[in-house]
Amino acid sequence: MSSYYRIGIDTGGTFTDVVLADDQGRMLIGKALTTKEKISQGMLEAIGVAAEQLGASTADVLAKTQLLIYGSTRATNAILEEKTARTALIVTEGFPDVLVRREGGKENPWDFTQPFPEPYVPRRQTFELPERMTAEGEIFKPFDEAAALEIISRLRQENIEAVAVCLLWSMVNPAHEERFGALLEQHMPGVPYTLSSRLNPVIREYRRASAAAIDASLKPLMQEHLREMETDLQAAGFRGDLLPATSLGGVAAVGDVIERPILMVRSGPALGPVLGAAYAEAETGDQNVIVCDTGGTSFDVSLVRDGRPVRSRETWLGGRYSGHLTGLSAVDARSVGSGGGSIAWVDAGGLLQVGPESAGAMPGPACYGRGGDRATVTDAAVVLGYLDPDYFLGGRMALDVKAARQVVGGIADRLGCSLHEAAYGIMTIASEHMVEATKEITINEGVDPRDSLIIAGGGAGGLNLVLIARELGCKRLLFPRTAGVLCACGAQFSDIAREWSASRVMRSDRFDLAEAGEVLDHLRGEMAAFEQTFENWRVEGFRQEFIVEARYLGQVWEIEIPLQSDLKTQQDVEALIAQFHDAHEAIFAIRDANEVIEFMQWRARMTAQLKKPAMEAVLEGGAQEPAAAKRISTYFRETGEVEIPVYQGETLKPGMRIEGPALIAEPTTTIVLHAGSEARVTALGNHMVEIDV
């Protein structure tokens, strides 16, 4: 029996995924239906499924579990389903419409049928406070104490449950926000609030206001949820530490997340690059990794560049322009509406389209036999023979081949082509959306996909990733053995991560070493204080990084430059300047060598490293040839109909090679190997696919 365990959990809308790691580095998968009324119930069930494979009981495993990492879509869904707290927004007098305006823009300017989106906080719950700071943080109009108290009494009358405060220029001088916060504590004790200057001290009033509003609105809900979760787990015998996953691609203490619940928004996909970095390090040493996760309704792609997850401040909830921007620096995980359940259709001009509409879990693809009557990507895969109808979800669900052929046949009739051509077309178009999303996140950020490793997973991830990799010119593709539960697996490799930032504008032409030292010392102080809180934690070590967000004079969008020195000498500054020019050229193809550089935000990131599953060879090697379980008739564009072997994943041993065309059936995903690709089982038991491009 293992002496300790670590559990990674990803609670999705449909399934709760669990990865249980023991002290030998073994990782076992558990899956159960998500129980929305009481999340811990589905969680414990999934843990039970994983524990059973070790011959242990849930209580046994929980008692020996040191860390339980919890990724969840709960915060994201609460926002999208508008089930958050009744929240008020306090703004500077004269500017009540900051959340209505957003930053403008619309996805399709020719579409006049889309209604203007509602603001995150209704206008009737937005209150204007007489006060004003200037751009330099001087008081232009003093804080009006009487008016503030009047607002607070209205908040009470309106039964407001949470308060967000965002005043102009509060990131330069937070005094007025702090004063309002103090009045709230005095007059509305217990009502949670968020100050924009504490949560997200960046320029651009919409981004601060949106972050503060989202954060405040989640506080009552997430506080209750996490407290209840702790209680339930303790009741089940858990004595270790519960650590929620965050959008920074790490984990945080429950107390920290309760203070800033916005960190839990899109925390699941943020685990992608964590997993990517861990597997790349263990398998190949790649520094640039693209992580692709294909589920039923969406394809999430994220990136590790130079060994670190790529972050962005552009996370939209509910669609670019018309949704809500979180505004925080977070792992950049892009999502496109293309997955196994995406619906195929033929437009008025006779062209095939796939998605973004999805059949979801109900009715699901036609082949699920639950009344779905429109062709989906999964149906196309069934028609093409890529999914073994008798071994779907490890044989737990039979697929209706006839239904799949019927709906794809409808598409073929409209296109005037054969059944197989239509199915292959659906696969190709779905892949195309994924290729574009991947290109956008790599090429736009100056990463060449041809020199990168792709790590793929998700239930539908094996169907077309070889096609996608080939289209991107990417030669190597890794499917972890736990590919079907990518995020829960990423949770196994995450550390505690926390960031601080300071706004201090400095210029390359009059760079002040003393001032830079001051900023960095301030950030070091924050980190030291945070480190003190770890006495009782099982932390193996700490890592500190500094990042500066910089731009050419006059630009307004910064790029991130990791500091490689502590900026003590003029030479260090020269090196930083050269680093900026290079990075700007790498991303945007232009360099303005004589232009002044402005350094805007200084960030410190601290990682408290946790113990992780050992990535060691756990399977016996096998010299023998892999044995196919059966042969199956499939269709590929290049070859037409062809009979190919199917291998059961659990029968494969390290060192074995499988040449495409072939299928590898794992319990939670199927990998389609096209001709010209070859899979090798690595010493760690993962599938490394090499592709001729």
Place this chain on the structure above:
Amino acid sequence: MARKEGVEPTTDSQLDPILVSVLANRFDAIVREMTNTLFRTGRSAILNTAKDFSCCIVTNDHNLLSAVDSLQIHVMGAGLQTPSIHEFHDDVCEGDAFLHNDPYLGNTHIADHTILVPVYVDGEHLFTSCAKAHQADCGNAQPTTYMPFAQDVYEEAGLVFPCVRIQKDYRDIDDIIRMCRSRIRVPDVWFGDYLATLGAARIGEKRLKELVARYGRETVVSFVREWLDYSERRMGHAISQLPAGELRASSCHDPLPGLPDGVPVNVTIRVKPEDEIIEVDLRDNVDCVPAGINLSEASSRTSAMIGVLNCVDSSVPRNGGSFRRINVLLRDNCVVGKPKFPASCSMATTNMTNRLINATQRAFSELGSEYGLAEGAASMGAGLGVISGKDARSNGDEYVNQILLSNNGGPASPVCDGWVTYGMPDCATTTLVDSIEICELKYPILVRSLHLLKDSGGAGKFRGAPAHEIVYGPRFDKMTVAYFAEMNQHPPLGAREGLPGAMSYVRKIEKDGSETDLPPIGVTELEPGEWIRGAESGGGGLGDPHERDRERVRRDLEEGWVTPEAAASVYGYRGE
């Protein structure tokens, strides 16, 4: 030709239809990457915050191929601009880039600097990669990119580049750079924006070459032909579904000095579903006027097309193929036609453009209650003005830039209310809004308020979006504001019993707090302690306000979009 119920699948296709979809996506993706580059690297706020620029790809026979995410007015006429490359140069080759801002040669107006990069594959000019950006300054007689009072191009006085080579062998031709630097008011900003625009066009060039290398010249060339044909079929099909009819609408631009009655615009539209053609006739309009509001040919054509396209299924691709189904009839020496030199087209992307788009889209509402749109608001008053002066915070450096803080209300449609951050008809919903903090950081101004105005959206079964009102002023030194609050006298009209949106206004707040009206068009100077207050206009409503869903009226009241008085008197709402 008989009216068809659907569109036949491609029969003469040599290309796999799947590949057609894939390649169409690829071209769009290239344009998106160009756009992202320009947005993130531009120096002036009008580019890097308000996004007043566009990127597109044009074929070697001057068909617009992809212009996703672009401003409507900027690019739909790009095919009129690209012929200049070979017309004026017989030694075009790889590595060239051309600067083109001449409204008499297919450009929109002088302030829109366009970089054209011919993309060569195996010695053949296959595509032109285009990036067009509105400049902070273009060397006009006054510190503004809009010159309403200019009698002709000589008074307008902006620097004109009639498709001039600005790069050879991928290197700047310094003569041209020096010309710009010596005449444009903020030379460093101009140069930074030039680099950003050029960078976008070069990224487009690089990606197009990679695309052709990946798929082969033959495939790409046949794709282009088929994609344009497909788009034409889609447009033909959409038109075939419309009722036939001849539609007329008029609009009137507000008065200008010497034009006390304003400038009327007449549009006649012939919808011919059987021929799958829409014809827009603009010939029945007045001659060019001695003011900066004449339209360039590109703007005239494009405006009529925008008005039509706003009323056609939004999923039909907008490109040279679908444009073949729209005939725009123009005449020489016409204020909305082909300008007669030296008429000034300084404001050819806004004023008459907006009037023309509005009249066209409103005309379609005559076809029935499910067609057309009301009129969109289109003021460019205080909150969208061009500010200039010196910034005491950076040693008196000069600044000049159009701010896009305020906004106009969008038109109601047959199914929903107007869009709040609409911009204007010429660039509806594509430009972004400035951040107050970014503006105050970059320019020495203080904004005192910025909010939506109650009751300013035109009432209707569907309501026009409300106008914004702004108050701002200089902090340390005097500041000049050039503005043009159009729709101060002729509001954006409603359609089918919908009411017009509220009209714009501009006021000055003196040091003692008193307010006086300013003329709706002008250039005004403010001292620190003085403020300018301005409202743009509201969008027109569509349908009878009494037919508005009562739940919508109740929500409008609760959220403060309308006052209780208006709810009762205009909507007939009695609290039910």
